[in-house]
Amino acid sequence: xxxxxxxxxxxxxxxxxxxxxxxxxxxxxxxxxxxxxxxxxxxxxxxxxxxxxxxxxxxxxxxxxxxxxxxxxxxxxxxxxxxxxxxxxxxxxxxxxxxxxxxxxxxxxxxxxxxxxxxxxxxxxxxxxxxxxxxxxxxxxxxxxxxxxxxxxxxxxxxxxxxxxxxxxxxxxxxxxxxxxxxxxxxxxxxxxxxxxxxxxxxxxxxxxxxxxxxxxxxxxxxxxxxxxxxxxxxxxxxxxxxxxxxxxxxxxxxxxxxxxxxxxxxxxxxxxxxxxxxxxxxxxxxxxxxxxxxx
Numbered sequence: 001x002x003x004x005x006x007x008x009x010x011x012x013x014x015x016x017x018x019x020x021x022x023x024x025x026x027x028x029x030x031x032x033x034x035x036x037x038x039x040x041x042x043x044x045x046x047x048x049x050x051x052x053x054x055x056x057x058x059x060x061x062x063x064x065x066x067x068x069x070x071x072x073x074x075x076x077x078x079x080x081x082x083x084x085x086x087x088x089x090x091x092x093x094x095x096x097x098x099x100x101x102x103x104x105x106x107x108x109x110x111x112x113x114x115x116x117x118x119x120x121x122x123x124x125x126x127x128x129x130x131x132x133x134x135x136x137x138x139x140x141x142x143x144x145x146x147x148x149x150x151x152x153x154x155x156x157x158x159x160x161x162x163x164x165x166x167x168x169x170x171x172x173x174x175x176x177x178x179x180x181x182x183x184x185x186x187x188x189x190x191x192x193x194x195x196x197x198x199x200x201x202x203x204x205x206x207x208x209x210x211x212x213x214x215x216x217x218x219x220x221x222x223x224x225x226x227x228x229x230x231x232x233x234x235x236x237x238x239x240x241x242x243x244x245x246x247x248x249x250x251x252x253x254x255x256x257x258x259x260x261x262x263x264x265x266x267x268x269x270x271x272x273x274x275x276x277x278x279x280x281x282x283x284x285x286x287x288x289x290x291x292x293x294x295x296x
Contacts, residue, residue, distance in 0.1 A: 010227030017235025018284030055134035083211030084137035
């Protein structure tokens with residue numbers, strides 16, 4: 001571990017919403033990349049904590065950051081698939097920009113279930129969603145950008161999610177989707193069908209943004225001092241788990257909600273929203289720019 005002072009701030013960031021546009025699924029605002037590189041260059045740890053795959057982060061986030069001048073040795077890491085996959089980021093890792101990818105295979109969905117879901121997408125949903133073959137542990141199906149988002153949420157996602165749950169039930173496994181819980185014969189639930197505004201993730205109940213936060217601190221403890229204060233950023237209720245976990249562990253934290261449409265829940269730590277009413281990546285850009293000014 002280095003002897004450099006503890007950084008004043010650390011960032012733990014969801015990707016879809018605060019960093020990448022949920023519409024285009026890429027970074028649309030160049031200032032976001034520039035400001036994250038600036039913050040990392042000042043010694044501020046930046047950790048992406050996402051349900052996305054390492055392949056997505058490499059192409060859509062790491063590539064632009066390397067191109068924008070991310071310095072070697074900056075404390076930047078990726079936690080993917082809600083804690084099942086993790087790696088370090090920087091130009092020192094060569095053309096890919098990422099180091100060795102670690103995967104917790106014990107958290108992977110059953111292989112036969114994954115095959116069944118891919119076949120289901122191919123046969124019944126290929127005109128509206130795609131099956132993400134880059135995932136190691138989760139099953140993810142995502143709305144095609146060519147179809148209307150309201151139609152996806154109203155008609156497509158509920159139909160797929162019901163079939164995804166039924167496939168676990170047939171296997172004698174417990175599964176939940178939000179408040180719909182279907183335990184196994186022993187009353188246990190091992191799997192979760194988790195809908196978002198653009199996709200459905202099928203995952204172990206042990207995965208989550210809280211596990212991602214724990215992985216983040218493990219990576220940071222290996223390369224330096226932990227930050228004195230944290231800012232977590234996300235666009236859904238599940239992202240609050242990052243700040244919840246940090247707060248429970250005694251860390252100073254505030255959470256930034258870039259899509260507070262669901263209402264801001266009561267939490268023991270500060271919850272921040274855009275003062276201009278911006279949402280998604282526009283709100284993320286506002287906060288990143290603020291932190292660049294505050295750490296100058």
